[in-house]
Amino acid sequence: MITTQQLTKKYGRQMVLDIGHLEIPKGQSFGLVGNNGAGKTTYFSLLLDLIQPTTGHIINNDVQVNTSEDWKPFTSSFIDESFLIGYLTPEEYFYFIGELRGQNKADVDALLANFEDFFHGEILGQRKYLRDLSKGNQKKAGIIASFIGNPQVIILDEPFANLDPTTQIRLKAIIKDLSAKKEITVLVSSHDLMHVTEVCERIVVLNKGVVVKDIETSAETLRELESFFAGNPVSDEEE
Amino acid sequence: MFKHFVSLQWKSFFRSSNFGKSLAVKLLMGFFGVYMMVTFAGLGVGLFFILKKTFPDSDPMLIVSGYLLYWVLIELFFRYFMQKLPVMDIKPLLLYPIKKGAIAHYILVKSGLSGYNFLSLFIAVPFSIVLITQGYPVSNVLGWLFAIVCIVLTINYTNFIINKSDRVLLFLGVLILALYSLDYFSVFPVIEYSGKLFYTLYQNPVLALVPLVFAIGTYYINYIFLRKKLYLDASLRKKEARVETSDLTWTKRFGDIAPFLQLDLKLIWRNKRTKMQVFISLAMILYGLFFYSMDTYGDTSTIYLFVGIFMTGIFLSNFGQFIPAWDSEYYGMMMSQNIPLRKYLESKAGLISVSILVMFLLSIPYVYFGWKALAINFACALYNLGVNVPVILFFGSFNKKRIDLTKSAVGNMQGTSATQFLVLLPLMVVPSVLYFVLKTFVSFEVALITLSLLGIVGFVFRKTLLDKVTEAYRKRKYTMLAGFKEQNN
Numbered sequence: 001m002i003t004t005q006q007l008t009k010k011y012g013r014q015m016v017l018d019i020g021h022l023e024i025p026k027g028q029s030f031g032l033v034g035n036n037g038a039g040k041t042t043y044f045s046l047l048l049d050l051i052q053p054t055t056g057h058i059i060n061n062d063v064q065v066n067t068s069e070d071w072k073p074f075t076s077s078f079i080d081e082s083f084l085i086g087y088l089t090p091e092e093y094f095y096f097i098g099e100l101r102g103q104n105k106a107d108v109d110a111l112l113a114n115f116e117d118f119f120h121g122e123i124l125g126q127r128k129y130l131r132d133l134s135k136g137n138q139k140k141a142g143i144i145a146s147f148i149g150n151p152q153v154i155i156l157d158e159p160f161a162n163l164d165p166t167t168q169i170r171l172k173a174i175i176k177d178l179s180a181k182k183e184i185t186v187l188v189s190s191h192d193l194m195h196v197t198e199v200c201e202r203i204v205v206l207n208k209g210v211v212v213k214d215i216e217t218s219a220e221t222l223r224e225l226e227s228f229f230a231g232n233p234v235s236d237e238e239e
Numbered sequence: 240m241f242k243h244f245v246s247l248q249w250k251s252f253f254r255s256s257n258f259g260k261s262l263a264v265k266l267l268m269g270f271f272g273v274y275m276m277v278t279f280a281g282l283g284v285g286l287f288f289i290l291k292k293t294f295p296d297s298d299p300m301l302i303v304s305g306y307l308l309y310w311v312l313i314e315l316f317f318r319y320f321m322q323k324l325p326v327m328d329i330k331p332l333l334l335y336p337i338k339k340g341a342i343a344h345y346i347l348v349k350s351g352l353s354g355y356n357f358l359s360l361f362i363a364v365p366f367s368i369v370l371i372t373q374g375y376p377v378s379n380v381l382g383w384l385f386a387i388v389c390i391v392l393t394i395n396y397t398n399f400i401i402n403k404s405d406r407v408l409l410f411l412g413v414l415i416l417a418l419y420s421l422d423y424f425s426v427f428p429v430i431e432y433s434g435k436l437f438y439t440l441y442q443n444p445v446l447a448l449v450p451l452v453f454a455i456g457t458y459y460i461n462y463i464f465l466r467k468k469l470y471l472d473a474s475l476r477k478k479e480a481r482v483e484t485s486d487l488t489w490t491k492r493f494g495d496i497a498p499f500l501q502l503d504l505k506l507i508w509r510n511k512r513t514k515m516q517v518f519i520s521l522a523m524i525l526y527g528l529f530f531y532s533m534d535t536y537g538d539t540s541t542i543y544l545f546v547g548i549f550m551t552g553i554f555l556s557n558f559g560q561f562i563p564a565w566d567s568e569y570y571g572m573m574m575s576q577n578i579p580l581r582k583y584l585e586s587k588a589g590l591i592s593v594s595i596l597v598m599f600l601l602s603i604p605y606v607y608f609g610w611k612a613l614a615i616n617f618a619c620a621l622y623n624l625g626v627n628v629p630v631i632l633f634f635g636s637f638n639k640k641r642i643d644l645t646k647s648a649v650g651n652m653q654g655t656s657a658t659q660f661l662v663l664l665p666l667m668v669v670p671s672v673l674y675f676v677l678k679t680f681v682s683f684e685v686a687l688i689t690l691s692l693l694g695i696v697g698f699v700f701r702k703t704l705l706d707k708v709t710e711a712y713r714k715r716k717y718t719m720l721a722g723f724k725e726q727n728n
Contacts, residue, residue, distance in 0.1 A: 048575040051717060
């Protein structure tokens, strides 16, 4: 589904991402972990054509993302709050995204009905603008918006951060559910090793822009990851 | 303690993002600042002589005193919009071992030194100097000046007390109108009585203590209020806007640009700065009166063409010059979502075109100044529609400065760069020059017809032009995205 070839990104002389080859098959739930500055967000931004690669390219379902825009209809994402439109209410935002993705109000309502638990009564019908919601609630709205319009690829950057424990558990269930059908490719990045090992079939560890580990998740994965990160001095560069 | 506060203030000034603004913006703001100061100081100096000349029989001081009441009320009215107590700045201070009283004093004293307070002094001080040179007793004049300073401070602190209520604003508005009409219809001579009151301030400098007491009193009320409410959930809370939803289903008839049109309408209506643009645009229709009411130009002067372009295109230039920076907060989403860039731009073009039409309709009463005025405005509207709409959208592709929509509307220069000044050239100067040349060497009619034709041609080819513009946006996508992400600009 997603093929990354000879992809590098340099800022000045600093190499922030260098991935020789990475293949993500259709329907895989893919986890990306790494310390700050490892290149997780850079990779996702390249995948969404928000920044230009220095060399190489990414092919998403036969579409090269930096030359064609045809990947947009089947790809959706939530990277950060800048993906929300602050002066809309959550409902208006969902309907807007719905219209962009060819879904009418009824379609969107039907989808939202599945996530009532997840919203916990804090998103819909609040008569508040998105900019006035708490960070956690903004995130909830953004994540659910990325499910609108039957995307085949869903990209979520740090979806667990800022969420309360109950919502984290529910989100894990949702992601597992999505990937169980083997139709949707879910890409998740996280600092929380436990969450990713729980929801992802495959985990790739980035360190300073380079893939250092690529593991199929098993019972030992969490231990393996923990010992890897414990042995690595935590770098405190900003992402 | 205060030393720390002063150093904080110093750093916040020199390290603020404003300070790093591009040279062009700094120059322009500096120019406006100097211009205001010079105008006010000039008014202060000239005031005495103007009054002396116009009313040779009465003491200029008495006339000035008469209007002081109106000045106080009107200044209060305007400050309500312009000035808010900067409480959010002190949020970080709450966690440190600083007495709450000191924090409260800090923001109150700081507000006392705000630029608004100096504005009136730029008139009052030169006026006082002129009075002294004209032989008025020094002690009286100084006492009066001191009283004025105290009144300014009283206005300053009263504003913070009434700032919470719209009703007071309404009351102020009604009061000003009521007092004025009492005067105007000679029911009650407000100016005379209030004038006498303020004149006694001048006659007995000791009475300047009264405004001083007012200033201290209002300061103290603010202090008590603030001291008690320095909590995150009380006065330090950001106001949450109540949601106003409106039915925008009528936009559906515009086909596939409807979602963007709805978004743009919400953008304009739900954010202060954009909303302000609408009101400014509507008010600017009066701009032409300045020129049309003067006979010095002759009825086909180039100045009228400039005015016409300006009036029918005011929203075009005010709103259009910041496309797509209005959407900068979520531009990343716009670029990764399933959005055809073309539709996005079409929606903006549609919105601006409607504004041109509305402004033209509003300008029709200028026909009072002759049919030529109407003809000029019509040609200008056509030119704006066909030529300036694509031009401003094209220049928009050079925007890469973020606009934070939640920031206030007054004096907000966010998002301004050299582009905003450059765009004025093709927008206003090109048609004016074209008109001037054709009118001088051929005729008035030919000049107008040429401009109209240019507009019509542009409108006919708008699809092709918009394709070109879309291409420009596509090319600059990464630069825009990177620029819009930068918080400090």
